[in-house]
Each structure stands twice: as C-alpha cells, then as structure tokens.
Amino acid sequence: MHIAEGFLPPLHAAAWTAAAVPFVAHGVREIKRTTATHPESKLLLGAVGAYSFVLSAIKLPSVTGSSSHPTGTGEGAILFRPPVMAALGSVVLLFQALLLAHGGLTTLGANIMSMAVAGPWAGYGVYRLLRFAPWSVAIFCAVAVADLATYVMTSTQLALAFPDPQGGFLASWERFLGLFALTQIPLAIVEGLVGVLLMNALRSW
Amino acid sequence: MRALLAAAGVVVDHPGSPRVLDGLDLTLIAGRRLALLGANGAGKSTLLRCLSGALRPSSGAVLVDGEPLRHDRRGLARHRQTVQLVLQDPDDQIVASEVRHDVAYGPTNLGLDAAEVATRVDHALDALGIADLARRPVHHLSFGQRKRVALAGAVAMAPRVLLLDEPTAGLDPAGTVALLETIEVLEARGVTVALSTHDLDLAWRWADEVAVLVGGRAVVGDPGVLLADDDLLRQAALASPWQARVLRAAGAAIPTPRPRDAEDVVAALGIRESAIG
Amino acid sequence: MRALLAAAGVVVDHPGSPRVLDGLDLTLIAGRRLALLGANGAGKSTLLRCLSGALRPSSGAVLVDGEPLRHDRRGLARHRQTVQLVLQDPDDQIVASEVRHDVAYGPTNLGLDAAEVATRVDHALDALGIADLARRPVHHLSFGQRKRVALAGAVAMAPRVLLLDEPTAGLDPAGTVALLETIEVLEARGVTVALSTHDLDLAWRWADEVAVLVGGRAVVGDPGVLLADDDLLRQAALASPWQARVLRAAGAAIPTPRPRDAEDVVAALGIRESAIG
C-alpha cells in the first residue's frame, strides 16, 4: 500500500527520505558497476523496471472478492537481489506517483523504505534461510513474507506519524496492523501462491 | 442460411478519438467464408474483439444464434465455447512454455477431466499438423510454428466459429498455403471461419463473402463485385486484386464464378495459346 | 557497376542447428534495387544483420567498397555511416520516447554538433513525410507511423546503403505505396536500397535484381528470369508472382522488360478489347 502524497507530517516525510537515501545510493552504485562492465544491462534493468510497473497493474483475484495488486517485491528480490530492487524500486515508485497519482513525492522515501527496502530484504532473507527447503516452499514463504514485511513497515510508518491519543504508538501500531491484517494476510497468501506459479513458469522458459 | 454470429448496430467509442465502429451490422452464416477487409485502423481487430466477446460495444449487440450475448460471467463463458479469436501476434496468446501445456490451457480451464483434455489437445495438434511439436518449448519455435500453436489453443476449445485476425501476416507463401489447408480441415469438422486480412488476393481467392470496413460500417457482398468496385475500394484505402485489375485492363467483364487463379483469368480472357503471336 | 557492399563466402553457424548461411556470396551495386527473397527461416534477416555489421559471420567477410569490414569499434563506427539496417519491428529500434529525439539518437552519437544534428533530423523527417510527428510521443503513434520513425532514424545517419527487413510487413496497400514513394525519394538522394520480402509481387514490380536464398546461399539474377524459374522457387519454398503465372497459363513467354502491372501483362498477352467475345 502506497502512502499518499502529503499524508505524512513533514518531519516524518523528511526522516524517511533521509533513511531511504543510503539504500538507494547503495543500489545505484551496484547498478553503475554493472552497467560499466555490461553497458547493455541498462536496457535489461529498464525492462525489469517497466515489468515491475506493469506487474503492479495486474489485478489479483483475492479471496474476499475485492481485488488488489501484487507488490512483486519478493519475486524481484529473489531474481535481482535487494540492492538493485532498492534503486529500481525507487524509479518505479516515482513513475507510480507521477503517472498513476499513486503514492507521492514527499512520501517517496517512506514508500521506498517499505516497498523497495523492507519487503525485498525480508523476502530475500527468508529465501536464503530456506535454501535447503523445497524450492516452492522457499518461494512461497519469501514472497508472502516480503508482502507482509511491506505492510508491517507501512503500519509502523503510519503508527509513528499518528500515535493513538490514548494508547500512543503501540496502540496505534496494533490498530493499523489489525486493519491491514484483515486484507493483507489473505493477499500475502495469494501472492505467495502466484509467486510460486510465476517462478515455476519462469524456470521452464 | 443460418445466422450463426452477428453484429447489430455495434458502436465502439474511445473517448477523445473518432468512433472506431459506428453502427456496424454484419452476419456470419454457418459454413460461409467471410473475409474482413479494411486499411490499418479501419476497425477490423476491434470488430473481431467485439464478436469474440473480448470487447463490449459502447452500444449495439452481438448475437449468437439470434440471441444477444450477455457480457456477464455465464454469458461470456458460454460464448467462448462458441467463438474463438486467434490474434495476429501469437505471443499475445501463448501463455505456457511448452506446446501441449499451452494447448491444454483452455480445456483445463473448462474443468474437463485429464483424459478429455488430452483428447482435445491431440485432436487440435493433429488438425494443425503439429503433433510432433507437442513437447517442444514454445520459445524454440519459429513464428509460423507459434502461429499454429496459438491456433491449436483456440481449436482445442472446440468452438463453432473461429475468427482469425490477419492469419497470413508474416507467413511466407508456403505458410499461407498450409494455413488455408488447415482451415479446410477445420471447416470439414464443422467450424465456420472468418478472417481479417490486408491481402486482397487472398480475400478474392478464399472468401465466399467479403465485408469492407469504411467509416466504421461494413459493406458486405460478393468478392467478385465488391473487390472490383473502385469507388468503394478507394474510400476504404484499398486496391483491387490483380485478377480484377487484369480483367479490367483487358476490358473484360468479371464472369461468375469469378476467376480465382491464373488459369481461370486466362480462360476468362478467352485466350488460347494459338491466339498469341 | 560499382560494388558498394558485398558478402563473400559468409557462413553463420548457430551451434546445434543447421547452418543458416553457408558460404553466401552477394554484391550490392550502387543505385541498383535488390530484393532478397526466401521462406521464413531461410536466413534473410541473418544476412541483413551480417551486412549491417550487427552480426559477425562465423567465417567469410563483408566488403565495403571492396575493403573487408573490421568488427572493431572504429571499423563498426565507420560502417554505421555507410550502411543502415531497418528492422521489421520498429519497436526493436526506437529508443527515445519522442520522435525527434529518437531520430537524433544516431547523429548525436556520431559526435556532430547540435545544429548539424538538428539539420539531419529535419531532413530525415522530411524525407519520410513525418515532419508533423516530430514532437509526438512514440507510444501515441500507429504501427505504420512507428515504422517511418525507425526508418527516419536510419536515414538520419546519412548512409549510402539502406537495408530494409520486410518493410511492407504489417502495412496496408496504401502504406506500401507510401513506402515505395519514400524509397524513391531516398534513391534520388543517392541512397542504394535493398530489402527483404515475402511479397513476390513486390519483388517483381520493384527490384532490378533479386537474390533467392536457398540452402544458405543466394541465387542472384533478373527478377523476370528467377521469379519464373519453378525449380528454383520450389526449392526456396516460394511461388512465382501472378504476372509470371498469368503469362505461363496463356503459354506466353516473359518479354523484356517484364510486364509489371495489369496493363503491361495484358499488353504482353497481345489482347485488344475487340479480341474478347
């Protein structure tokens, strides 16, 4: 879930932007290294970015009947490793903000942290941890965890910005998590299943 | 003369641009070959997508056996077992990486059991003459082979009507001949075939009836008449096929049945070998 | 008769599959129109990519003005200014999102100054008749328009040879006519054009010389001769154009110059209107 333009108070927006900078810079350095030795990889990276954008436009049939979109963060991290996803992800988030009015510029940093950093790293971590488990299990868990990690991060960002007047950060965090859990746990499972199908299909191409 | 599939007053609007289809009427008769002609952008693909149920017209209706198609889940599911559209680019249609898996995709989705799916796949691959490709990965195939795989995928749905969008585009002469033979095989199995094409020579030789798209509507008639009608063809930004041009140049009328190949044309010109100096 | 560009004993191997080109010889003469014919998979695109320098032959050489092309940075940079290849699918060749910016891509990387680049872009857009599209985003254009943009991108490199891979594929009759007119404009500016095609009628009407690809080699000759040679065409999985078929059916020889359109054919048959019953 993208945090909309202007949704976060200015200080929070600035802090998350600052937090995202090193991750994106790391990714950019990685990409520069790759493109210096393989100039043609600029096209490939562009294609992957376009793919991520297009993927987020796929409507996922959800269990509850309402439709939602895959985050694609887990699959991306497994295929291209998290640093590259941090850089490519920020390009894609910029595109979504300006071409779809989805997300925003002041919240770009916060969205990068949840969708291009937390999700990919969590998914990649699970994938590496489960490397001795059956492949499909590893993919499913990685994709589902990446999806959930994205939402946990978003909930944290919102709870920090909007602590409950009574219960403070924790109460607010529980509330946002609870709110998202209703829709996100089934969705993470669906995306996990689709992720396995996707990776299986890719392996056979 | 049974009206199998029809478009009645079909309008397709894209906001901000001129109407693609503007009250178009067209009827497909069971067993009759229809060729859809028109310049790029005339709306051929749009019409085929309407007829296949993929695109809902802004107004007007698509009729199957005289009944209007309902664009709900049930109506579309039934329609898709009656009408299948094969797109120009096979890559828009092939979803699995192995030929037999792709051809099995539709029948599997129908909920058929494994044995029935296997039978459908075998029949479809046979009809297309590509049984030997069954276990090949799709991305190792040539363009012409991929076109046949896409066609097999549609045939495996056992439709009564097959709509082919520019089926000969990108095929070499041998590929075109093979495609026309395949169509005959399918027709012998009771499938009605309609196709869109730029190739006026193909339309002249193959079709029982042509529909020329002009200004969002269809002018329907006999190929021997419409494809010799210069006013109509100029409006449609098309040109007449060589058979009509040769007869015209010789000042001869177009006989019925129209002359399809070189021998027929020469016969229609009334030439005997001895007549030539 | 100046040999501008040539393939000498060109071999292209893909490991694990039969040789695509097997010692192919071919010469492009300045100002002579060459049409490259062959079935799908016969190696037309592979040959064009060799000639353009994009693909390095496994053995054999590409000669420019008699000098062998060297596949190093300098050699290729020079070759790009002599020979440009336009692919069948324009989306494989267009990199920028705005027309004028894409056309400027090649000239900019030649190291020309901004004013010279602008002149080149304007000339190329003019030659293609798409000056009005200069500021349009590529993704708003039709397929035919994108084809012209890709062609303009090649023309802006000011090459002496233009190689066109299936330039009429996907174009309607009006688009084909417009393309042929564009080719004439370019020829008038001193560009030598060669194209590959499936369309035998196009080859018959347009070419000064045809090269038929069979078994990885090229049979080169006069269209009036080669395109009436049934043995050769059968081997190449091609068919003769209608002009040759009509003359054959009437038992007439193919005159020189060969009859290109319907009027010429009728004249070659020696028919007068009065002769028809």
Add this chain to the structure above:
Amino acid sequence: MAGLSLDDTAWTNRWRHRSVAEKSVLSLGLLLVAVTARTPVTGLLVVVVATAVACLGARIPVGTWVRVLLAPASFVLLGVVGIAVTLTPSSTAGSSAAEVWWTGGPFAVTAVSAAQAGETAVRAIAGASAVMLLACTTPMPYLLGALSRVPGFATLAEIGGVVYRMLFGLLHAQARVRESQAARLGFRTPSVARRSIGLLAATTLVRAWTGARRLEEGLAGRAPAGVPFGAPATDALRWAFVVPAAVVVLATGVVGWFA
C-alpha cells in the same frame, strides 16, 4: 497503444514544452506550502491555486483535472479513516464525554482524532494537487531529462527513460494476453485465475526480457553499445515565468500561514 490518462494530459497541455525548472518552482513550491501548512485554510488555498493554474494556465480541461485529483483524494479519504477511528478513551483518562463523537465497541472517534484526520486529509489532498500540477504538465521523459542533470542521478534517470519507453508496449501486451486468457476461460474459478495470473506475470517478464534483448540488437546499428540515450531538451528557463510563479507560491504561503 494502451495509454495512461495522466501521461496523455502531460503530452497535450499548453505548458508541455516549458522548462521543467520553471514548473518545478511552482509545483514543488506549492507542495512545500501544502505539507508545512499549519491550518487547513492554507491547504484549501493550495488546491484552489493549483487548480486555477492548471486549468487557466496550462489549459487542462476541468473535467480531466477533477478526474486526476479524484483518485488520490478517494485514496486519502479512505486512509484517514484509520486515523479518525481510535481506541475508546477509558474513563480514568479523564476525557470528557463531549470530546468523544462516536463509540463502537473498543473504537471511538474523538474530537482530537477527527481533527488529526481532517488535518491530514487536507494536507494530503493539497499536496496531491500540487504534485499533479507537475505530473499533468510535464511528460515523464522531460522530468527524467531534468533529473539526469542532477549530479548522481544520471544513471537512474537513463534507466527511467528505458522504463518509460518499454512501459506502454508492455502494458499493451499484458492487456492482450489477459484478454486472450479470458477468452480461454482463464478466470473461471479462483484457483484457475491464480494459475492464469502466475502465467501472465511470467509471460510478461519474458516479453520484457526479450524486448530488451531485441532492442539491444536493434540499437547496435545506430550507435556503439553503452552510449547514453540522451534526454529531450525543453525550452530555456524564463524569468518571466519563474518570478510570477515564485510570487504566487510565496503569496499562497504568506496568506496561508498568517491569515
């Protein structure tokens, strides 16, 4: 080809060719005012100014502009529900009943939470209208071109250019594949639909991949591998635009902050 309405607007409005810097002064300036606003009045003022500038200056049709804003606005309104609804204050906390507007089980809407939600909604919608001013008037390649001139961003901007170039073809292809999947009943049941989505995602990735490879081959004949793809140039920066733009932004800020 498949289009995105925001993108279409960006290519067709009257300000398309203006320098990106000019429009950034206006749009990002208003954005700054919007997010740092202390009263909702400022936010509303930003929406009004952005709308006036977009519709009167750039001549974006009012209907288009409203549709553009509607998407983020509905998103924001849905989002602030999570802020407005809070835990029911316990009686020991000493909140007076007057501050609680609504209760339902453990949840409540209080005056404080409602105010926070309202403030966020105004800030977000004002921010969105400021950013949409830039998005509606400037095609993405121009923005990327400007970004590429910022030190450190050249590589990302160039990759962004490729993303943009490939985006529409890929969107189109994906829509087509999905349509033909539907034609073969690929979305009949949820489990069938999941499999179809997996296949769709896979074929789309393969398309992106082969597209990149073919583009690489196609470009080999046009320039050496690895040379920059370059960026489109926009008109030169004009002070005649920048000064009034800065004045409008400052005036909005001053009126908003001190009124």
